[in-house]
Amino acid sequence: MRPLTEEETKTLFEKLAKYIGSNIKHLIDRPDETYCFRLHRDRVYYVSESIMRKAVSIGRDQLGSLGVCFGKMTKTGKFRLHITALDYLAQYAKHKMWVKPNGEMPFLYGNHVVKAHLGRVTEDTPEHQGVIILNMSDVPLGFGVTARSTTDSRKLQPTDIVAFHQADIGEYLREEDTLF
Amino acid sequence: MGRRAKNKQGPPAPLPGTQESKGPSRRQLSKVRKQQRLQDSKKRSQDSDDDSQPQVKKIKTQAKQNGKKQVSASKQDESWDNASLDSDDELLDGDDEFPIGSDEEIDEDEEALEEASDEDDLDNDGVFPKVENDFLGSESEVEEDEEEAGDSDEDEDAMLDSDEDDIAEFAGLDERKSRKLEERAAREAAEAEAELRDSAMQTNIGEDGREFEEDEDEDQADISQINLRIKETVNILGNFKEMRDPSKSRQDYLDRLLKDIATYYGYSDFLAEKLFNLFSPAEAIEFFEANEVPRPVTIRTNTLRTRRRDLAQALINRGVNLEPIGKWTKVGLQVFESQVPIGATPEYLAGHYMLQAASSFLPVMALAPQEHERVLDMASAPGGKTTHIAALLKNTGMVFANDFSKDRLKSLTANITRLGAKNTVVCNYDGREFPKVIGGFDRVLLDAPCSGTGVISKDPGVKVNKTEKDFIDIPHLQKQLILCAIDSVDANSKTGGYIVYSTCSVTVDENEAVVDYALRKRPNIKLVSTGIEFGREGFVSYRGKTFHPSLNLTRRYYPHMHNMDGFYVAKFKKFSNKIPKAEKNGKGAEGQEADDENSNGPTTFLEDEDQNIMQGLYIFQYGQMLHFSLVHLTNNCGDFLHSEIFFNRIHAKASKESQTQEIT
Numbered sequence: 001m002r003p004l005t006e007e008e009t010k011t012l013f014e015k016l017a018k019y020i021g022s023n024i025k026h027l028i029d030r031p032d033e034t035y036c037f038r039l040h041r042d043r044v045y046y047v048s049e050s051i052m053r054k055a056v057s058i059g060r061d062q063l064g065s066l067g068v069c070f071g072k073m074t075k076t077g078k079f080r081l082h083i084t085a086l087d088y089l090a091q092y093a094k095h096k097m098w099v100k101p102n103g104e105m106p107f108l109y110g111n112h113v114v115k116a117h118l119g120r121v122t123e124d125t126p127e128h129q130g131v132i133i134l135n136m137s138d139v140p141l142g143f144g145v146t147a148r149s150t151t152d153s154r155k156l157q158p159t160d161i162v163a164f165h166q167a168d169i170g171e172y173l174r175e176e177d178t179l180f
Numbered sequence: 181m182g183r184r185a186k187n188k189q190g191p192p193a194p195l196p197g198t199q200e201s202k203g204p205s206r207r208q209l210s211k212v213r214k215q216q217r218l219q220d221s222k223k224r225s226q227d228s229d230d231d232s233q234p235q236v237k238k239i240k241t242q243a244k245q246n247g248k249k250q251v252s253a254s255k256q257d258e259s260w261d262n263a264s265l266d267s268d269d270e271l272l273d274g275d276d277e278f279p280i281g282s283d284e285e286i287d288e289d290e291e292a293l294e295e296a297s298d299e300d301d302l303d304n305d306g307v308f309p310k311v312e313n314d315f316l317g318s319e320s321e322v323e324e325d326e327e328e329a330g331d332s333d334e335d336e337d338a339m340l341d342s343d344e345d346d347i348a349e350f351a352g353l354d355e356r357k358s359r360k361l362e363e364r365a366a367r368e369a370a371e372a373e374a375e376l377r378d379s380a381m382q383t384n385i386g387e388d389g390r391e392f393e394e395d396e397d398e399d400q401a402d403i404s405q406i407n408l409r410i411k412e413t414v415n416i417l418g419n420f421k422e423m424r425d426p427s428k429s430r431q432d433y434l435d436r437l438l439k440d441i442a443t444y445y446g447y448s449d450f451l452a453e454k455l456f457n458l459f460s461p462a463e464a465i466e467f468f469e470a471n472e473v474p475r476p477v478t479i480r481t482n483t484l485r486t487r488r489r490d491l492a493q494a495l496i497n498r499g500v501n502l503e504p505i506g507k508w509t510k511v512g513l514q515v516f517e518s519q520v521p522i523g524a525t526p527e528y529l530a531g532h533y534m535l536q537a538a539s540s541f542l543p544v545m546a547l548a549p550q551e552h553e554r555v556l557d558m559a560s561a562p563g564g565k566t567t568h569i570a571a572l573l574k575n576t577g578m579v580f581a582n583d584f585s586k587d588r589l590k591s592l593t594a595n596i597t598r599l600g601a602k603n604t605v606v607c608n609y610d611g612r613e614f615p616k617v618i619g620g621f622d623r624v625l626l627d628a629p630c631s632g633t634g635v636i637s638k639d640p641g642v643k644v645n646k647t648e649k650d651f652i653d654i655p656h657l658q659k660q661l662i663l664c665a666i667d668s669v670d671a672n673s674k675t676g677g678y679i680v681y682s683t684c685s686v687t688v689d690e691n692e693a694v695v696d697y698a699l700r701k702r703p704n705i706k707l708v709s710t711g712i713e714f715g716r717e718g719f720v721s722y723r724g725k726t727f728h729p730s731l732n733l734t735r736r737y738y739p740h741m742h743n744m745d746g747f748y749v750a751k752f753k754k755f756s757n758k759i760p761k762a763e764k765n766g767k768g769a770e771g772q773e774a775d776d777e778n779s780n781g782p783t784t785f786l787e788d789e790d791q792n793i794m795q796g797l798y799i800f801q802y803g804q805m806l807h808f809s810l811v812h813l814t815n816n817c818g819d820f821l822h823s824e825i826f827f828n829r830i831h832a833k834a835s836k837e838s839q840t841q842e843i844t
Contacts, residue, residue: 048603051578054554055605057618064581064589064606069597084597104526137494139530169529172598180593 001040001055001063011079012037012044012070016089018130019081019143023092037070044070044079046088065180082179083142083167086132090140093132095122097146097163104135107142108170116158125150131163142168406444410465413437417461437461441468447643454651454687455633457723463740470740471636477515477522478505479533480541480564483571484600486532488513494527508714509541511571531599536564539634539737539747543627543682544568546710546735546751549577550675553622556580558611558665559629561588563595569625570601579604580618582611584629612660615667622676626665628658628694630685634746637739655689662698666705671754679705679752686738686746688722695734695750696727704756707733710749716741718750 004012016024027035027046034049040063047055047067055066068088071081081089090096099107103117119136127149133141144163147153153162171179413433416423420430442452445468456464479502481488488504488511495502499519505512513533515522522528523535544565549555549572560566560581570579581604583592589608596604609617611626631654632642662681671677681698683690695718699705707730715735720727734750 051603051605054578054580054618058605058607058609059617062608062617064608065593065596066605068602087600087602108526108529135526139526139532141526141530169526169531169598172529172594173524176590176594180590180597 001038001045001052001060001066004037004039004044007077008039008044008073008079009037011073011077015071015079015081019089019094019132020092021094023094026092027088038066039073040066042072042074044073046070046085069180081143081167083169083171084179086140086143086167086169089143090132090134095125095129095131095146097121097125097131097133097144098136098138099133099141101136104141107133107165108168110165110168110170110174112147112161112165113144113163114158115153115156115160115162118153118162121150121153121162123150127152130166133163133168140169142166142170403444406440410437410440410444413440414461414465434461441465445472445643446640448646450648451633451643451646458686458688466740467738470738470743473739474637475537475739475743475745478536478538479513479515479522480536480568481511481513481533482531482567482599483511484567484575485530486527491527491532494532495525498525498527500525505538508712509538509545511568512538512541514538529598534564534567534595534599536568537635537745539684539742539745540564540627541568542710542712542715542735542737542747542749543625543680544572545712546682546749547623547625547678547680548711549573549623552577553673553676554578554580554620556582556614556621556624556665556668558582558614558624558626558661558668559584560627561585561592563592563599565625565627566592566604567596567599567601570596570599570604573603575601575603577603577622580621581606582609582614584608584610612664614664619668620670621668622670622673623678623680624665624669625680625682626661627682627684628661628690630654630658630683630690631687632684634684634686634737634739634748636746638745651687651689655694658683658690658694659697662694663701666698666702666752666754669754671704671757677754678708679754680710681750681752683748684745685748686736688719688725691736691748691750692719692722692727692731692734693725695731698752699728699730702754704758705752705754706730708751708753709733710735710751712749714742715749718748 013024016027020027035046036049036052038045038047038052040060043065045065045067046069051067055063068084069082070085070088071079074080097113097118098120099113099117100119103113103119106117107113113133122131125131125146127146129146130143131146132143135141142165144166146163147161148156156162413436417430417433417437420433424430424433438449438453438456441447441456441464442449445452447455447468455467458464459467481491486494492502492513495513495518500522501516501518502513503516505514527533528535547555547569549569551573553573554577555569555573557566557569557579561583563581566579566581573579579601581592581596583589583606586608589606593606596606607617631646631650632639633646636642662679665679665681669677669679681695685691695707699707707728710733712735715737717732718727718734718736720729720731731750734748737744737747737749739746
C-alpha cells in the first residue's frame with residue numbers, strides 16, 4: 001500500500017473527470033474526514049485516513065482490500081474504473097441516463113443501451129461523455145459512454161445504441177474472480 | 181407367415197408348459213426378462229411371449245402405422261441401439277444357419293416375403309413401449325424403416341396373400357408338402373426348446389438378481405419398520421416404568437434406538453450418539469427430523485442502501501412472495517417462493533439485500549456494534565455478518581474483516597463492496613495471529629469455524645464425515661481463537677469491550693466447553709446477556725461436566741424449535757485489559773496454572789489443562805480440596821477442635837472461590 005505518484009494521480013483524475021467533472025473536489029475535500037487514494041497491488045483504493053492508518057498494521061501479503069476500490073492501474077499506465085466505484089460516481093455524476101424496466105436485465109448482462117430502452121437522459125449530454133446508468137427507480141446499474149449527444153439520439157432508430165456499456169453491477173457475479 | 185419370422189416368435193407357445201415342467205416361476209421369467217434387458221441381449225422373444233399369431237399380425241399393422249414414430253423414437257436411443265444391434269444380428273445369423281435351403285418348393289416370392297417379415301418382426305417388438313425402449317431399432321433398421329415406411333401397405337397386402345397361399349397349399353394336401361410342414365413344425369419345436377434352454381440358463385442369473393432385489397425389498401420394509409420401532413422406543417423411554425419390557429434395561433433400549441437412528445437418518449453411529457445425548461429422546465427425534473427439511477430462504481435488508489419496506493415492495497413487484505421473518509428482527513425477510521432467481525435480481529446486484537440464514541443475524545445482533553466503533557470479524561467470509569456489522573455502524577468507524585482462506589477473500593470482498601460497506605479492511609490472517617497484528621478493538625465477533633452440526637439440512641455430508649478426532653481438533657482451534665479474540669479487545673473502550681462467540685454447531689464440545697475454557701483462562705471477562713430474547717439457555721452442566729453457572733446467559737438455537745439453523749451465541753464483556761496477578765494467586769490450583777500460562781505468553785495452550793477442563797475442573801478442584809481436608813482430619817483426629825476449624829476454613833475458601841467465579 002502506497003500513495004499514488006503524481007502521474008498516477010493525474011491519470012486517475014483525468015478518468016474520474018469524464019464522469020464526475022469538477023465534483024472531484026468533493027472527493028478530496030470532505031467535510032467529515034480526510035480521505036485519500038492508496039495503491040495496493042495495482043488497485044486504487046479510496047479510503048478515509050483513519051482507516052488507512054490502522055490498515056498499515058496489516059501486512060502487504062495479507063491485505064485484501066480497504067475502503068472502496070476505484071479501479072486498477074493497467075500495466076500500460078492507464079487507469080481502468082471498476083464497478084466498485086459506482087457509489088461515488090453515481091453520487092457526483094454530471095450526466096445520467098435512465099433505462100426502462102425492460103432494459104434493465106439486458107444492460108446487467110453486459111449489453112449496450114439501445115434507444116428502445118432509454119427512459120430518460122440528462123439534457124445537453126454531449127457525445128462520448130461518461131454517463132451513469134440508472135433504472136427508473138434511481139438505482140445505479142453501471143456506467144458507460146454515450147454514443148450520441150442527447151439531441152442526436154432523438155432521431156435514432158429503436159435498435160440503435162445510445163450508450164456503450166463499460167461496467168455494470170452484474171459484474172459482481174460474472175467477474176468475481178477477476179474483479180477482486 | 182414366414183418361417184423364420186415364426187422362429188423368432190417361437191418360444192411363446194410352449195412356454196407355459198415348460199414353466200410347469202422346468203420349474204421357473206412366472207416371476208422368475210419376468211426377472212429373466214429384466215436381466216436380459218440389462219444385458220442388452222435378445223429379449224424380444226420373451227417380450228412377445230403370450231402373443232398368438234393373429235395378435236402378432238395386428239401388431240404388425242400397428243407397427244407399420246407407427247413406423248415413423250418408432251423411427252424417431254429409435255433415433256433418440258441410438259446409443260442403446262448400437263449395443264443391442266450386435267446381439268440382434270447374431271440372432272439373425274443363427275437363424276440363417278438352420279437348413280431352410282431344403283425347402284425347394286418355397287418360391288422366391290416367399291423368400292423375399294420372409295425377409296420383409298423379419299424386418300416386420302423387428303418393428304413388431306418396438307410396439308411394446310418399455311422403459312428401456314427400442315433395443316431393436318438399430319441405426320440400420322431405422323434406415324430400412326424409413327425406406328419401407330412409404331410402401332408399408334403393399335407389404336402388408338403381400339403378407340396376407342402369402343398366408344392365403346399357405347392355406348391353399350394345405351388344402352391341396354400334397355403329401356410331400358405336408359411332410360415338409362411336419363418337419364418344419366418339429367424343427368420349430370426343437371428350436372423353441374433350445375431357446376428355452378437358453379432362457380433357463382439365464383434364469384440362473386435371474387435368480388441371483390432376484391435375491392438381490394429381495395434384499396432390497398427387505399431393506400425397504402426395514403426402513404419403515406425402523407421408523408416404527410424408533411417411535412415405539414421413544415414412547416417407551418418416555419414412560420419407562422409402565423411400558424418397559426422388564427427383561428430389558430434402559431441402556432438396551434437406548435442402544436437399539438441409537439442404532440435405528442443412525443440407520444434411518446444416515447448418521448455415523450458416533451455423531452448420532454453425540455447429537456442424541458443433547459436432547460430427550462422425543463426431542464432428539466424432532467431434531468433429526470428437522471435436519472431432513474430445508475430451512476426457509478431468508479434475506480437481510482441492507483440498511484446502507486434501502487429500507488425493508490421498499491425492498492419488500494420492489495421484490496413483490498418482481499414476483500417474489502415474502503414476509504418479515506419475525507418480530508425479533510427489523511431487517512429480515514423470509515422468501516416463500518420466487519419466480520426469479522433470488523440471488524440475481526437487479527436489487528440483489530445493487531446490494532439492497534443479502535442472502536443470509538436467519539441464524540446468522542443473531543451473533544451480530546448480540547454484538548450490537550455502536551457507531552464509530554472499531555470492530556473485528558475474525559472469520560468473516562462470505563461477508564454476511566461483516567456487512568451486517570457495517571450496516572449497524574452506518575459506515576462509520578471501521579470493520580476489519582479477516583478470513584483464513586485466501587480463496588474466500590474474493591467473495592468476501594465482492595459482497596462487502598456490493599453492499600456498499602466503505603469502512604472495511606479485508607485481510608487474510610490466521611485468526612490466531614490476531615492480537616499481534618492489530619488489537620485494541622471495541623468489539624470482536626468470532627463466528628468460529630465448526631463441525632457444522634447445526635446446518636446438517638444444508639450440508640448432509642456432516643452426518644458421516646465427522647469423526648471423533650474432529651471433535652477434539654475443532655474445539656482446540658476454537659479455544660485458541662476465542663482467547664485471541666478476547667485479547668484483541670480493548671476493555672477500556674467507552675462504548676464497547678465486548679466479544680461475541682458463535683458457532684453453527686450444537687455440540688457442547690464446541691460451545692459451552694469452549695466458553696467455559698475461555699472464562700477459566702481469562703478471569704478478566706464475564707458472560708453477559710446476548711440481548712436476544714429467545715433461544716434456549718446454554719448448558720450449565722452436561723453429562724458429568726459442570727460449567728460456570730453464568731453459562732445460562734448464552735443461547736442455543738435449534739432447527740426444530742426455532743426453524744433456523746442450529747446455532748450458539750455467547751457474549752462476553754471484558755472489564756480489564758490486565759490479567760490481574762493477585763486475583764489469580766488467590767485462586768489456588770488455578771492460580772498455579774495461570775502462572776504457567778503467563779510464563780508461556782498469553783496465547784499458548786496447555787494440553788493437560790485442556791484435558792482437565794474437558795473433565796470438569798470445577799468438580800475436580802473442589803473434590804480435591806475436600807479430600808485434602810478429610811485426610812487432614814483423620815491425621816489430626818486428636819485435636820478435633822483444631823481440625824474442625826481447619827476444615828471450615830478450607831470450606832470457606834472453596835465457597836469463596838466459587839463466589840468470585842460467579843462474580844467474574
